[in-house]
Amino acid sequence: MLFQPAIIALLLASLVGTVMVTASVPFAVGVLRGWDTASGSENQLEMEKRTYLVSTLLVVVLVSELASLILFVFNADRMSSLFVGAMCAVGTLNINDWGFPTLYLKIVVFFAASAWLVLNHVDSRGFDYPLVRVKYGALIALAPLMAAAAGVQLAYFLGLRADVIASCCSTLFSGATQITTDKLAAIAPEASLVALSAALGGMMVLGRRALVTGRGAVAYAVLSLVTFAIAMEAVVAAISVYVYELPHHHCPFCILKGEYGHVGYALYLPLFTAAALGVGGGIAQSSARIGSLAEAAPRIMRRCVGWSMAGFGLFGAVTAWLIWRSHLILIEQSPVNSILSILPGGPP
Amino acid sequence: MSVWLHKQRNLLDFTLSSLSRRRGKTLGMMAVYTAIVFVLASVMLFAHAIRQEAAVVLAKSPEVLVQRMVAGRHDLIPARHLDAIKAIRGVQSAEGRLWGYLFDPAAVANYTLMVPTNPRIEPGMVVIGDGVVRVRSADPGDLMSFRAHDGTLVQFKVDKAIGRDSALVSADLFLVSEDDFRRLFGIPAGLFTDLAISVRNPREVAKIAEKIDAALPDTRIILRDEILRTYESVFDWREGMLLVLLAGSILAFAIFSWEKASGLSAEERREIGILKAVGWETGDVIRLKMQEGLVVSLSAFLIGYLLAYLHVFHFGAGLFEPVLKGWAVLYPKYRLTPFVDELQVATLFFFTVFPYTIATVVPIWRAAIVDPDTVMR
Numbered sequence: 001m002l003f004q005p006a007i008i009a010l011l012l013a014s015l016v017g018t019v020m021v022t023a024s025v026p027f028a029v030g031v032l033r034g035w036d037t038a039s040g041s042e043n044q045l046e047m048e049k050r051t052y053l054v055s056t057l058l059v060v061v062l063v064s065e066l067a068s069l070i071l072f073v074f075n076a077d078r079m080s081s082l083f084v085g086a087m088c089a090v091g092t093l094n095i096n097d098w099g100f101p102t103l104y105l106k107i108v109v110f111f112a113a114s115a116w117l118v119l120n121h122v123d124s125r126g127f128d129y130p131l132v133r134v135k136y137g138a139l140i141a142l143a144p145l146m147a148a149a150a151g152v153q154l155a156y157f158l159g160l161r162a163d164v165i166a167s168c169c170s171t172l173f174s175g176a177t178q179i180t181t182d183k184l185a186a187i188a189p190e191a192s193l194v195a196l197s198a199a200l201g202g203m204m205v206l207g208r209r210a211l212v213t214g215r216g217a218v219a220y221a222v223l224s225l226v227t228f229a230i231a232m233e234a235v236v237a238a239i240s241v242y243v244y245e246l247p248h249h250h251c252p253f254c255i256l257k258g259e260y261g262h263v264g265y266a267l268y269l270p271l272f273t274a275a276a277l278g279v280g281g282g283i284a285q286s287s288a289r290i291g292s293l294a295e296a297a298p299r300i301m302r303r304c305v306g307w308s309m310a311g312f313g314l315f316g317a318v319t320a321w322l323i324w325r326s327h328l329i330l331i332e333q334s335p336v337n338s339i340l341s342i343l344p345g346g347p348p
Numbered sequence: 349m350s351v352w353l354h355k356q357r358n359l360l361d362f363t364l365s366s367l368s369r370r371r372g373k374t375l376g377m378m379a380v381y382t383a384i385v386f387v388l389a390s391v392m393l394f395a396h397a398i399r400q401e402a403a404v405v406l407a408k409s410p411e412v413l414v415q416r417m418v419a420g421r422h423d424l425i426p427a428r429h430l431d432a433i434k435a436i437r438g439v440q441s442a443e444g445r446l447w448g449y450l451f452d453p454a455a456v457a458n459y460t461l462m463v464p465t466n467p468r469i470e471p472g473m474v475v476i477g478d479g480v481v482r483v484r485s486a487d488p489g490d491l492m493s494f495r496a497h498d499g500t501l502v503q504f505k506v507d508k509a510i511g512r513d514s515a516l517v518s519a520d521l522f523l524v525s526e527d528d529f530r531r532l533f534g535i536p537a538g539l540f541t542d543l544a545i546s547v548r549n550p551r552e553v554a555k556i557a558e559k560i561d562a563a564l565p566d567t568r569i570i571l572r573d574e575i576l577r578t579y580e581s582v583f584d585w586r587e588g589m590l591l592v593l594l595a596g597s598i599l600a601f602a603i604f605s606w607e608k609a610s611g612l613s614a615e616e617r618r619e620i621g622i623l624k625a626v627g628w629e630t631g632d633v634i635r636l637k638m639q640e641g642l643v644v645s646l647s648a649f650l651i652g653y654l655l656a657y658l659h660v661f662h663f664g665a666g667l668f669e670p671v672l673k674g675w676a677v678l679y680p681k682y683r684l685t686p687f688v689d690e691l692q693v694a695t696l697f698f699f700t701v702f703p704y705t706i707a708t709v710v711p712i713w714r715a716a717i718v719d720p721d722t723v724m725r
Contacts, residue, residue, distance in 0.1 A: 053709070
């Protein structure tokens with residue numbers, strides 16, 4: 001299975017990324033120990049030069065890490081045709097015990113990497129390397145995370161077995177693959193949609209406040225992660241059901257498939273971007289206290305929060321559109337339905 | 349926003365002009381880069397197109413095939429098995445198929461013999477594929493004779509030839525009537541090569557296969573999905589193998605780009621020195637150099653991919669054909685259906701742009717940290 005081109009590319013990216021990040025750890029330790037902008041020692045000058053190299057490398061690596069999350073899910077979905085019983089990415093990820101841990105770790109790395117990128121961006125705006133210690137401290141924390149993600153991913157790909165040629169009758173005797181989203185799916189669609197709209201509304205209010213007053217971005221950051229979780233939950237409990245128009249199909253991956261017009265990407269890309277930028281806004285605001293960043297940090301915070309709000313808004317709009325165009329009526333006693341039935345033409 | 353855009357545009361302007369000032373170096377780099385993308389993209393496009401072709405062909409094949417096994421070998425299957433299968437609920441139709449291979453000493457090639465049921469072929473007549481027409485230079489009305497299993501001669505009159513559109517599957521076809529087939533190979537009536545079963549509901553296929561397996565323990569059941577999966581794996585594997593072999597060239601390319609990026613001419617160093625002297629920061633110089641790399645990368649990627657597309661879909665992928673598709677005397681002549689896959693483009697991007705970017709970071713940084721006074725002296 002390792003000879004799949006996309007798998008080779010993913011392994012290559014994670015290997016290079018892990019090596020690069022791990023190789024920068026000794027430098028990061030050196031910075032934490034001996035960084036002193038006031039000193040004019042040779043060591044300090046060397047470190048100041050080297051920090052450009054490390055941050056450029058990491059920007060490349062971490063951006064590739066963000067891209068590889070998309071490639072991973074896309075590839076998992078595509079590979080489902082190779083496995084008996086697999087219909088979408090869930091089946092592929094369930095082939096062995098490492099599939100879902102890989103996905104979760106990749107999502108964690110996604111958020112950690114994007115937070116680091118914002119930190120790096122903010123740091124580059126100040127003339128006196130204001131966040132250099134925080135940045136490299138975060139890097140030391142990021143290294144084991146990336147190594148773990150790379151290791152788990154390798155274990156997952158090594159464990160993929162589709163011995164189709166060996167046993168033609170494997171279809172007949174292999175058990176059905178199932179995922180345990182029962183708990184998530186068990187939440188009533190009404191509750192999840194109400195929670196989602198409350199969360200999105202809250203984000204808009206908080207975001208507006210942060211844009212106007214320049215405060216509250218840290219709360220926005222924390223809540224954007226909460227909203228992310230609520231939104232994912234709503235996708236499983238309600239939104240995907242509306243897309244499939246089948247009350248019992250709760251798969252969060254099938255919406256990525258071509259049969260449903262890849263509509264899942266229209267949901268997930270804004271959602272992930274919005275949550276990551278929300279976290280970035282919090283980071284930018286908490287660094288505004290530093291003198292050399294007093295002007296730049298609030299500006300970056302506003303930009304992050306603004307785009308994050310746009311992302312959440314887009315997610316909400318796509319969700320509303322999906323529910324509106326669906327032929328499924330999941331919630332019969334809803335005010336929306338009574339309005340729709342009064343309108344000429346009625347619900348589609 | 350517009351300020352930001354303006355800044356990027358100016359930077360890009362500067363990048364392009366500085367690239368064009370070193371035309372020789374840039375073009376050399378582009379040529380190698382394009383060649384790498386071209387080779388990798390050709391492999392991927394070809395493998396994907398052929399996989400697609402297999403899927404299209406197999407889409408019309410029966411859902412389930414039943415073959416009789418004797419001592420682990422494929423054997424002729426008696427017609428009475430058909431009744432047992434037809435009795436299973438959910439089976440739409442089941443019929444016996446007759447097919448096999450015939451070696452033609454005159455052409456030194458193997459034909460695939462089949463007995464079509466719809467439309468039937470008149471006894472004594474034969475319909476031949478495009479490949480057979482080529483090797484035997486046979487025209488409609490010609491006679492072809494073969495030695496049957498007992499040494500007697502069986503003569504066929506060519507009725508017509510199958511067009512070239514379906515050459516991928518029909519190049520070596522030799523369609524005969526049931527009587528002729530049985531006479532040629534000495535297969536008594538009531539025996540078939542295998543049984544083809546069609547099932548109305550695709551979700552019942554597995555269950556029906558299970559029931560057949562229980563009712564007829566001496567048979568092997570082959571599902572269409574299994575065949576598709578196997579093809580997919582085989583082509584993936586071949587493609588992956590070729591890519592791993594080409595990994596050496598990716599590595600060589602990375603080393604080459606490292607070399608190219610670190611070999612700064614005195615003039616370039618002076619240019620960077622002047623930029624820094626007029627107020628550019630190290631970060632700006634790095635951004636400029638990265639943007640140069642991006643311009644080269646994207647252009648090379650686009651040109652390489654386009655060339656690969658032309659190579660595979662208009663010139664028959666002459667360079668890699670033997671490895672990826674295998675070899676046979678009667679190989680069909682066909683043109684692949686163009687197909688570009690998003691996942692493939694993304695993968696290829698990872699294979700080429702990512703190593704290039706990583707390889708050039710260190711040299712770019714080296715160039716960017718030079719002190720202005722040392723280079724301008």
